[in-house]
Amino acid sequence: PLAVGVFIIGAAHLSFRRAWDGLKQEKKINVDFLDALAVLLHSLEGFLLGPAMMITMIEGGEAVRDATQRIAHSSNTDLVSSLQSDVRLLTDDGEVIVSSFDLKSGDRVIFLPGDKIPIDGVIETGEASLDVVKLTGESVPRMAGPGDEILAGFIVLEGNIVVTTSAVGDDTRVGQITKMIESAPVFDTRVGNFAANIANRFVMPTLALAGVSLLLSAGNIAQAASLLMFDLGSGLRVSVPTAIMAALTRASSQGLLIRSGRALEQLVDVDVVVFDKTGTLTEGHPSVVHLAVYDQQAEVIDSPSPELRQQLLMLSTSLEQGLNHPIAKAIRDLAEEEGVAAVDCDEWDYRVGRGVVASINGQSILLGNSKLLLEEGIEIPSSHGSAELDVATPIFLAIDGRLAAIHYALDRIRPDTCDMIAELHRRGIEAHMLTGDIAPVAHAVAAQIGLSADEVHSDALPDQKAHLVQDFTSKGKKVVFVGDGINDSAALAYADVSVSFASGSDLARETADVVLTNDKVSDLIVAQDLARHTFALVKQNIGIVGVPNLSALVIGTFFPVSPIAAVFLNNGSCLVAAGNAIRALGFKAKPLPSASESVRDVSPIRADDTASAEAQADEVTAQALDLAELSKRVGLSYQKISARRKRRDFGSWIASHDPEGQVWNYCSKSNSYTPVAA
Numbered sequence: 001p002l003a004v005g006v007f008i009i010g011a012a013h014l015s016f017r018r019a020w021d022g023l024k025q026e027k028k029i030n031v032d033f034l035d036a037l038a039v040l041l042h043s044l045e046g047f048l049l050g051p052a053m054m055i056t057m058i059e060g061g062e063a064v065r066d067a068t069q070r071i072a073h074s075s076n077t078d079l080v081s082s083l084q085s086d087v088r089l090l091t092d093d094g095e096v097i098v099s100s101f102d103l104k105s106g107d108r109v110i111f112l113p114g115d116k117i118p119i120d121g122v123i124e125t126g127e128a129s130l131d132v133v134k135l136t137g138e139s140v141p142r143m144a145g146p147g148d149e150i151l152a153g154f155i156v157l158e159g160n161i162v163v164t165t166s167a168v169g170d171d172t173r174v175g176q177i178t179k180m181i182e183s184a185p186v187f188d189t190r191v192g193n194f195a196a197n198i199a200n201r202f203v204m205p206t207l208a209l210a211g212v213s214l215l216l217s218a219g220n221i222a223q224a225a226s227l228l229m230f231d232l233g234s235g236l237r238v239s240v241p242t243a244i245m246a247a248l249t250r251a252s253s254q255g256l257l258i259r260s261g262r263a264l265e266q267l268v269d270v271d272v273v274v275f276d277k278t279g280t281l282t283e284g285h286p287s288v289v290h291l292a293v294y295d296q297q298a299e300v301i302d303s304p305s306p307e308l309r310q311q312l313l314m315l316s317t318s319l320e321q322g323l324n325h326p327i328a329k330a331i332r333d334l335a336e337e338e339g340v341a342a343v344d345c346d347e348w349d350y351r352v353g354r355g356v357v358a359s360i361n362g363q364s365i366l367l368g369n370s371k372l373l374l375e376e377g378i379e380i381p382s383s384h385g386s387a388e389l390d391v392a393t394p395i396f397l398a399i400d401g402r403l404a405a406i407h408y409a410l411d412r413i414r415p416d417t418c419d420m421i422a423e424l425h426r427r428g429i430e431a432h433m434l435t436g437d438i439a440p441v442a443h444a445v446a447a448q449i450g451l452s453a454d455e456v457h458s459d460a461l462p463d464q465k466a467h468l469v470q471d472f473t474s475k476g477k478k479v480v481f482v483g484d485g486i487n488d489s490a491a492l493a494y495a496d497v498s499v500s501f502a503s504g505s506d507l508a509r510e511t512a513d514v515v516l517t518n519d520k521v522s523d524l525i526v527a528q529d530l531a532r533h534t535f536a537l538v539k540q541n542i543g544i545v546g547v548p549n550l551s552a553l554v555i556g557t558f559f560p561v562s563p564i565a566a567v568f569l570n571n572g573s574c575l576v577a578a579g580n581a582i583r584a585l586g587f588k589a590k591p592l593p594s595a596s597e598s599v600r601d602v603s604p605i606r607a608d609d610t611a612s613a614e615a616q617a618d619e620v621t622a623q624a625l626d627l628a629e630l631s632k633r634v635g636l637s638y639q640k641i642s643a644r645r646k647r648r649d650f651g652s653w654i655a656s657h658d659p660e661g662q663v664w665n666y667c668s669k670s671n672s673y674t675p676v677a678a
């Protein structure tokens with residue numbers, strides 16, 4: 001008994017502190033007050049077993065809940081410091097090696113292939129091919145020359161340049177991104193305190209019934225104290241965090257790293273998912289998607305022979321040997337896929353920003369961009385007649401002054417992107433694409449993956465991405481942002497749930513609440529399914545704990561209940577609920593439906609139904625509403641409306657929630673909701 005008493009005194013102070021904080025700060029009696037009162041009364045009565053078990057359950061549950069807070073693998077998110085490097089400063093006395101942090105505006109610095117640029121500036125002399133994908137989202141390297149701006153974070157792939165410094169450290173564009181991240185809102189990353197929120201609703205009824213029992217039992221304090229044991233706090237405080245921890249553990253085997261309970265909680269009901277394009281919806285690197293072969297008259301050969309195709313690929317991959325340019329790698333990868341081997345060049349000359357001029361078996365071979373061909377006086381065809389290839393990067397192959405082939409390099413769409421976008425739409429979740437690419441490229445990709453024009457946001461700078469996320473959240477929408485680059489980090493910080501990839505930039509991974517470790521963008525659907533499965537278990541646990549405890553509370557008001565029975569019923573329901581919570585470990589991801597299946601799922605309306613709805617809409621003067629407007633009008637979530645809009649009883653159902661009893665029909669053609677005349 002002495003040891004138990006010491007344990008109660010040592011552990012109960014946490015419950016008493018929370019009870020006092022509730023009275024002092026929130027000005028209300030909470031479930032901790034109820035627990036503290038039960039512990040105090042039973043202890044004064046000499047019944048120590050009940051308080052000891054109660055405190056163990058309560059504080060154990062709080063400890064598990066605290067364990068659901070964000071797990072960070074590294075505390076280093078100072079991107080500016082990570083960009084620090086030694087640079088070659090040009091002075092009147094020659095070239096001097098200094099730290100990039102010692103530079104000031106106006107200093108002239110030289111950069112060579114392989115250098116990571118730590119400053120913002122303007123190119124003074126020279127030309128270079130720059131890898132800019134992590135900062136701007138452009139998958140194809142950018143050619144830059146005198147007068148062009150460069151930013152900290154760019155990598156020099158080819159060429160030598162002299163740069164005049166314009167900004168260093170926190171003043172660079174990357175520094176501004178870091179400041180935006182630091183100013184982003186900070187949330188409690190633990191799962192929401194469902195146990196306390198629900199249990200608090202029953203505090204006053206429990207106290208009232210305990211008071212009634214005290215009167216009916218002629219002042220039997222032990223009887224009244226037994227009723228105080230039937231609160232919901234103990235069971236829910238254990239079972240709810242246990243379900244969350246089980247889900248976080250299960251996530252790792254599903255290709256997910258979910259860093260906090262709050263992230264899992266927020267994923268349940270999502271309104272908007274905003275995607276970066278490059279490296280998120282696409283693979284993030286160029287691939288050769290088409291090889292156009294030309295005849296002697298510069299006309300496209302529709303069906304070139306396999307031998308001719310392999311011969312041309314052999315020449316192309318031979319010229320690209322030894323180059324680290326992404327497009328050179330794309331050509332070599334294509335040749336490897338088709339089993340084509342390279343041969344040695346008799347002569348080889350690389351021209352920065354243009355391509356390669358070489359000689360093989362007495363033939364003069366050119367491989368490069370339009371600048372190279374124009375310099376050599378070779379005519380370039382004006383059009384290839386393909387909408388997809390309009391946004392591809394052409395790499396021309398010429399033999400002995402004649403155009404022989406064009407390789408079209410494109411950042412391919414991930415194989416699971418289309419299915420994932422269709423599934424999001426099926427669930428009533430908006431999908432938006434943000435990209436730093438120009439509008440034609442962005443809209444071409446959107447058309448392929450099933451996004452409409454109003455879901456595309458092109459020419460977006462990092463701060464604009466963050467502002468779009470803030471705009472959605474200011475409208476009360478729950479926003480998920482998915483991105484992998486430095487330029488996405490600010491938007492990731494402002495989203496309700498931020499998602500990145502294991503292959504993403506260090507800063508994006510650090511900022512993200514969820515990391516897709518298998519680098520499959522469709523695993524976002526798996527993450528939401530896991531969240532919904534987990535919180536379905538949480539709702540079950542509310543019933544498992546609530547039904548027996550509330551029933552016993554009512555019965556015990558009028559009939560005697562021993563403290564032992566109260567302890568076993570309360571803690572027994574707690575253990576059953578905890579066991580149910582462990583079922584989150586058995587979660588299995590379902591196969592993602594194909595895009596065509598998802599489209600059929602969300603568009604089952606017959607043609608005559610659609611025509612009828614549109615005809616009825618014409619009869620009324622009220623304007624059609626989009627999903628957001630209808631949601632605001634009737635006070636229902638996007639998900640509820642989208643889930644029911646195809647059912648036959650949708651009109652009567654929505655009318656029951658409409659403040660004016662208005663019946664609405666969904667028109668799939670215009671993706672709007674039209675009012676029906678009475």
